[in-house]
Amino acid sequence: MSRPEEFEDDLLYAMTRTGEGFRTEPADLVAGGYRRGRSRWRRRSTAAVLGGAAALALVGTGTLYLTGSAGPAPVRAAAAPSPAAGSGSGTPSVAPSAPATSAASPAVKPVGGDEVLAAFQALLPKGQVTDGRGTGTEPADGKPWGGGVAAGASLVFDDGRGRSAMGISLGRLGEGDPGRAENTCPDGKLVPYDACTTTTLPGGGTLTVLQGYEYPDKRATTKWWNAKLIGADGRQIELSEWNSPAEKGSPDSRPQPPLSAEQLKAVVTDASWDRVIAAIPVPAPVKPRDTSHEYGQEEILAIAAKLLPAGLTEAKTGGQPGYANFVVDDGRGESLVEINVQDWSGGKSPAGEIFDGVAPQPDGTKVVVRKQAGNPAGWIVDTLHADGLRVVVAAYNSGSQRTKATRSTAALSDDQLKAIATAAVWKLKK
Secondary structure, rough: OOHHHHHHHHHHHHHHHHHHOOOOOOOOOOOOOOOOOOOOOHHHHHOOOOOOOOOOOOOOOOOOOOOOOOOOOOOOOOOOOEEEOOOOOOOOOOOOOOOOOOOOOOOOOOOHHHHHHHHHHHOOOOOOEEEEEEEEEOOOOOOOOOHHHHHEEEEEEEOOOEEEEEEEEEEEEEOOOOOHHHHOOOOOOOOEEEEEEEOOOOOOOOOEEEEOOOOOOOOOOOEEEEEEEEOOOOEEEEEEEEEOOOOOOOOOOOOOOOOOOOOOOOOOHOOHHHHHHHOOOOOOOOOOOOOOOOOOHHHHHHHHHHHHOOOOOOOEEEOOOOOEEEEEEEOOOEEEEEEEEEEEEHHHHOOOOOOOOOOOOOOOEEEEEEOOOOOOOOOEEEOOOOOOOEEEEEEEEEOOOOOOOOOOOOOHHHHHOOOHHOOOOOOOOO
16 A cells, blocks of 8 residues: 555545546545645645545545646655756746647657756756756657656755755646646645645646645645646646655755745746657547536535525535535634535445445435544545435534644534435436
């Protein structure tokens, strides 16, 4: 099994998606909220992201990833440094996304890993670079790396104020790929961060710059800053940096990562990446997933609003298709509520161990009630309706999954959560 934090990030993202490809885990495995995660926000942004130790028990370790993000090459601690000065001289100029191309032409020469690494170094301020590695689009062992769909580089950079791990990845998204529209700031209730902005660039691309943390629960103080560009031509360029010489497992070496938000933007939008992108084939168009049978975020929120106990109203709403969250306050403090709605009819998703042996109620609904220990803690009601619609509702004794408990229990009792999850208004869409 992957490391716990990787499991949390993958589960975090997969939790927010409904429909095809889900597989369940034992009932005591709980997740919720966001993807991206990814790869935390690389999949986080994805969604996402994106949560973790306290939330709804719906899916396993992430079997549905929509962005196609390759992520940067793995970052490891510098060993036996061989000093090399970055050839950049300050912040490079910003260039808009390149125009779309139909495919990587056979006449376009592959870009080597050394060239990708050199291009990355050239865009950095003056400083010492160690442990640099690059991966290009050239064939390796007779096959193009990553199927020929990505390139990347990683290094450890020191501007004199402390070493920082950095990594950049480059790829392309085909027409219709959901990743083209999934470049926004994550839900702060699920993925905490200090700052995040999403802007539209000249030419129609989008850029999101996030200044957050390596661990969403802040079990360590390591900061993770990321810039993600989705170009109008489908290019996807992501740059990550840490205030530590390694992504995980190393003490912080400086208060903040070295590159500012503007410098992160300048690197991912620089025109020097055009040749790398041109050497990556355009993926085949992606057939849009049919969402006509899914409950949308606003639809879930509207239904839930009518089912809430008197005196409680939804605030700070968020979500995506099949998933919604909001905060309620009964006068004793905020309490986060999450609702996930999935189609489990016709064998689309196996029930696994969650509902095995559970006797149905008179209307055919199976109900599982449990509490997720932690800080904050979660109270969860998981239901499988007779028509195959699964509705899971959870509430927490905090207004966020990533902040410590601010109250002894959630604002909704088990009976109130059950009333929402088993309401007759939830009907399978056909």
